[in-house]
Amino acid sequence: MEDTTLEAEPAVAAALFGDRIDLARAYTSDLARRGEELGLIGPLELPRLWSRHIINCVLVAPLLSPGTTGDIGSGAGLPGLVLAIARPDVRMILIEPMERRVDWLTSEAKELGLDNVSVIRARAEETKLDWPLDQVTARAVTALSKLIPVTAPLVRSGGEMIFMKGSRVQDEVTAATKQIRRARLSNVEVVELGHGVAELTRVFRATVD
Secondary structure (H helix, E strand, O other): OOOOOOOOOOOHHHHHHHHHHHHHHHHHHHHHHHOOOOOOOOHHHHHHHHHHHHHHHHOOHHHOOOEEEEEEOOOOOOOHHHHHHHOOOEEEEEEEOOHHHHHHHHHHHHHHOOOOEEEEEOOHHHOOOOOOEEEEEEEOOOOHHHHHHHHHHHEEEEEEEEEEEOOOHHHHHHHOHHHHHHOOEEEEEEEEEOOOOOOOEEEEEEEEO
16 A cells, blocks of 8 residues: 655754745645645655655745746646745746636635735746746746746746756756757756755756846
8 A cells, every 4th residue: 555644744844934834834734635636736745745845845935036926837836835935025926727726726825815826827828917027937847948938938038937847957958958049048057955954956047138
């Protein structure tokens, strides 16, 4: 039998979330309770929900600047809702095409009292915004070669892309050379977060010129 019990909260969680830890606990509990039923996470994710998902996402919070950040393909709210919890000074726009996920994101943000969250039902390439984003995030959505062209138009000049990627991120950067040049990205780097405290989080970071 596979273990499907919710992982105990890691000690590092309280330090990373600070006085927002109770909101993080509530969100994690809600996701554990309803995530499988709503098709947001698989049953095998519960034993690693904190370490692989919640902590993985909150490590990115210090990279955000006060302003407006869009989360592409927000899904279960990873990283969008986690970042909204950790950074109440950042306005998060969660962009998600699937209706039931949009319903979850909307209801969960309301349940948690996150007044810095708005949800848009759209694919990245169809998204219409009243103003450009200061930053854009995404996690486990698609390869950089596809992600960069559809997100670059959403970000203001001088804004940033902050994409959470897997262990082969450097290969993706190489494969996206043409798209990086075409989108006129600068300060392109891969940032590794969580050394010594959590599972390594890799982030592709670049400035949109």
